[in-house]
Amino acid sequence: MMGADEKGYFTEGNSVEVVTGRNAGAKDERLKEVMDVITRKLHEAVKELEPTQEEWMQAILFLTRTGQMCNEWRQEFILLSDVLGVSMLVDAINNRKPSGASESTVLGPFHVADAPELPMGANICLDSKGEDMVIEGRILDTEGKPIANAVIDVWQANDEGFYDVQQKGIQPDFNLRGIFRTGPNGHYWFRAVKPKYYPIPDDGPVGQLLGHLGRHPYRPAHLHYIISADGFETLTTHIFDPDDPYIHSDAVFGVKKSLLAKFNRVNDPGRAKRYEFAGDFWEVAHNFVLARSRT
Amino acid sequence: MMGADEKGYFTEGNSVEVVTGRNAGAKDERLKEVMDVITRKLHEAVKELEPTQEEWMQAILFLTRTGQMCNEWRQEFILLSDVLGVSMLVDAINNRKPSGASESTVLGPFHVADAPELPMGANICLDSKGEDMVIEGRILDTEGKPIANAVIDVWQANDEGFYDVQQKGIQPDFNLRGIFRTGPNGHYWFRAVKPKYYPIPDDGPVGQLLGHLGRHPYRPAHLHYIISADGFETLTTHIFDPDDPYIHSDAVFGVKKSLLAKFNRVNDPGRAKRYEFAGDFWEVAHNFVLARSRT
Numbered sequence: 001m002m003g004a005d006e007k008g009y010f011t012e013g014n015s016v017e018v019v020t021g022r023n024a025g026a027k028d029e030r031l032k033e034v035m036d037v038i039t040r041k042l043h044e045a046v047k048e049l050e051p052t053q054e055e056w057m058q059a060i061l062f063l064t065r066t067g068q069m070c071n072e073w074r075q076e077f078i079l080l081s082d083v084l085g086v087s088m089l090v091d092a093i094n095n096r097k098p099s100g101a102s103e104s105t106v107l108g109p110f111h112v113a114d115a116p117e118l119p120m121g122a123n124i125c126l127d128s129k130g131e132d133m134v135i136e137g138r139i140l141d142t143e144g145k146p147i148a149n150a151v152i153d154v155w156q157a158n159d160e161g162f163y164d165v166q167q168k169g170i171q172p173d174f175n176l177r178g179i180f181r182t183g184p185n186g187h188y189w190f191r192a193v194k195p196k197y198y199p200i201p202d203d204g205p206v207g208q209l210l211g212h213l214g215r216h217p218y219r220p221a222h223l224h225y226i227i228s229a230d231g232f233e234t235l236t237t238h239i240f241d242p243d244d245p246y247i248h249s250d251a252v253f254g255v256k257k258s259l260l261a262k263f264n265r266v267n268d269p270g271r272a273k274r275y276e277f278a279g280d281f282w283e284v285a286h287n288f289v290l291a292r293s294r295t
Numbered sequence: 296m297m298g299a300d301e302k303g304y305f306t307e308g309n310s311v312e313v314v315t316g317r318n319a320g321a322k323d324e325r326l327k328e329v330m331d332v333i334t335r336k337l338h339e340a341v342k343e344l345e346p347t348q349e350e351w352m353q354a355i356l357f358l359t360r361t362g363q364m365c366n367e368w369r370q371e372f373i374l375l376s377d378v379l380g381v382s383m384l385v386d387a388i389n390n391r392k393p394s395g396a397s398e399s400t401v402l403g404p405f406h407v408a409d410a411p412e413l414p415m416g417a418n419i420c421l422d423s424k425g426e427d428m429v430i431e432g433r434i435l436d437t438e439g440k441p442i443a444n445a446v447i448d449v450w451q452a453n454d455e456g457f458y459d460v461q462q463k464g465i466q467p468d469f470n471l472r473g474i475f476r477t478g479p480n481g482h483y484w485f486r487a488v489k490p491k492y493y494p495i496p497d498d499g500p501v502g503q504l505l506g507h508l509g510r511h512p513y514r515p516a517h518l519h520y521i522i523s524a525d526g527f528e529t530l531t532t533h534i535f536d537p538d539d540p541y542i543h544s545d546a547v548f549g550v551k552k553s554l555l556a557k558f559n560r561v562n563d564p565g566r567a568k569r570y571e572f573a574g575d576f577w578e579v580a581h582n583f584v585l586a587r588s589r590t
Contacts (some may be wrong), residue, residue: 005515008543009550009552010380010383010387010548011387011550012384012387012388015380015383015384015387015548018380018548019379019380019548022508022510022544023508023509023510024509025508025509025510026507027509028505028507030350030510031507031508033344034344034346035504035508036348037340037343037344038340038379039379039380041336041340042379042381043340043380043381043384044336045332045333045336046305046381046384046385046388046399047384047388048332049328049329049332050388051329051385051386051388052389053386053389055329056376056381056382056385060370060372060373060376063358063361063362063372064362064365064370065362066358066362067358067359067360067361067362067363068362068363068365070359070362070363075355077358077359077362078355081351081355081476084314084333084334084337085305085310085313085314085334086337086338086341086351087351088305088310089307089310089338089341089342090341090346090348090351090455091345091348092305092306092307092310093307093341093342093345093349094348125385126475152338196539209330209404212321212323212326213317213318213320213321213326213330214318214319214320214321214322215317215318215320243556248303249317252300253305253310253313253314255304255305255323256303256304256305256306257304259334
């Protein structure tokens with residue numbers, strides 16, 4: 001038995017046990033587990049780094065500035081999670097796929113819920129800006145069979161690296177967005193323009209941190225997909241241009257080898273004419289494999 | 296040699312190495328070390344907890360609310376650091392004392408820089424509210440010799456648990472604050488009122504977190520001291536009332552056994568008269584031992 005004087009006063013040695021011991025009365029077991037782990041890892045970090053009081057205050061002020069940068073249109077803590085690889089790690093943990101299924105990557109902040117459903121083959125580029133591109137492939141199950149009635153929600157940045165929602169009044173509404181639905185053969189195709197790399201918003205504390213770390217803020221060119229079908233797990237992913245200058249240094253770590261899709265330059269006046277393209281165009285072929293729902 | 300396709304794409308397995316590998320170009324070696332450790336501990340926490348996407352978003356929104364609660368008068372991230380024991384851990388790491396020296400504890404947010412210097416024995420209670428108290432002791436070096444010209448900066452909450460700066464217009468300016476200077480015998484004494492326990496500000500996200508964890512927001516009654524003298528390390532500390540109901544559960548973990556100072560109730564009309572007290576009073580005796588400067 002400990003006397004009253006020895007009861008649980010905080011020391012460097014017992015700091016984790018004393019702090020987490022206070023959570024014994026938590027009603028939510030999961031919250032208790034979360035705070036136990038976060039407290040333990042935070043104390044481990046402090047004990048390893050031995051920050052000065054000034055460094056501790058710098059950390060407090062960095063977190064404060066990060067919170068105060070957030071508004072209806074800007075989520076600086078998500079950016080921080082992104083550039084520290086936490087967002088991709090949470091994505092990976094929640095999307096462990098069976099062998100053969102397409103891999104996921106981060107959703108990103110530029111999806112909109114109400115993009116229009118378009119006929120297969122439609123051109124999602126509404127302002128004729130950028131280099132023409134045609135994209136096609138099939139939606140398959142893990143046995144290689146086509147999935148009919150798969151819904152493909154696609155969105156991308158334009159040739160200057162901006163999404164429509166970042167350039168309201170400059171780009172048409174729903175520019176470079178569309179929803180397509182597969183037929184019995186599981187095939188999809190649509191027309192668009194070649195996307196370009198772009199920086200994540202870097203005029204806030206996260207951008208400053210990247211600068212101090214000697215890191216650039218760019219994401220390599222990509223198209224976003226959310227693919228869903230009855231009986232299958234919804235897939236949120238990108239395809240990336242493997243020839244992009246930032247393909248090996250995505251600021252948010254979203255690239256996976258299986259998500260590389262060759263962007264081929266095509267000189268074929270006959271095909272260009274059929275696609276209503278003025279000249280040379282880019283061609284991308286990429287299949288997606290959906291995992292069956294686990295329940 | 297790895298081919299370009301195998302180069303450093305992020306996986307659950309290599310997540311720490313991929314993210315910290317990006318910091319190779321950091322100009323500031325300490326920042327690089329800090330971010331390496333924080334990234335590693337964050338990823339360890341995520342891998343241990345396996346948060347859902349919804350839990351991740353809850354964490355993002357908690358941090359955002361915490362940042363947005365901060366203003367000129369309120370620092371919610373310091374409160375978060377306090378209730379997770381991080382502030383006390385940083386204090387402990389930065390104030391490892393030689394054997395026999397008094398221990399430190401957190402500064403807290405209520406110190407003011409320009410309190411008045413008062414003659415020894417002055418009453419720092421300016422509004423006659425609360426139960427009278429007299430405090431005395433000596434400032435000593437680790438050999439037990441008195442330190443002359445030690446400067447004692449003291450401040451405390453009133454009998455309702457509020458500091459003057461929290462009740463501007465209600466309490467007089469500089470109520471329950473003062474600076475004293477020791478003479479050759481190292482002795483100090485002053486008059487005040489018995490302090491009371493009080494809650495840390497609990498109307499924000501940190502208070503909500505404490506509520507969900509089944510924790511109360513109270514700090515046990517204490518007096519704050521900053522004691523400085525030429526040739527000695529400055530000591531920032533408290534003394535605590537060991538009979539306080541929250542003495543074993545300080546919301547910010549500031550209590551140490553060596554900082555307990557018995558608050559004795561005294562019935563002695565002769566002494567009361569000398570102190571200009573109306574009746575019974577409280578008496579506290581506590582010596583402080585300063586460590587010699589390391590340089």
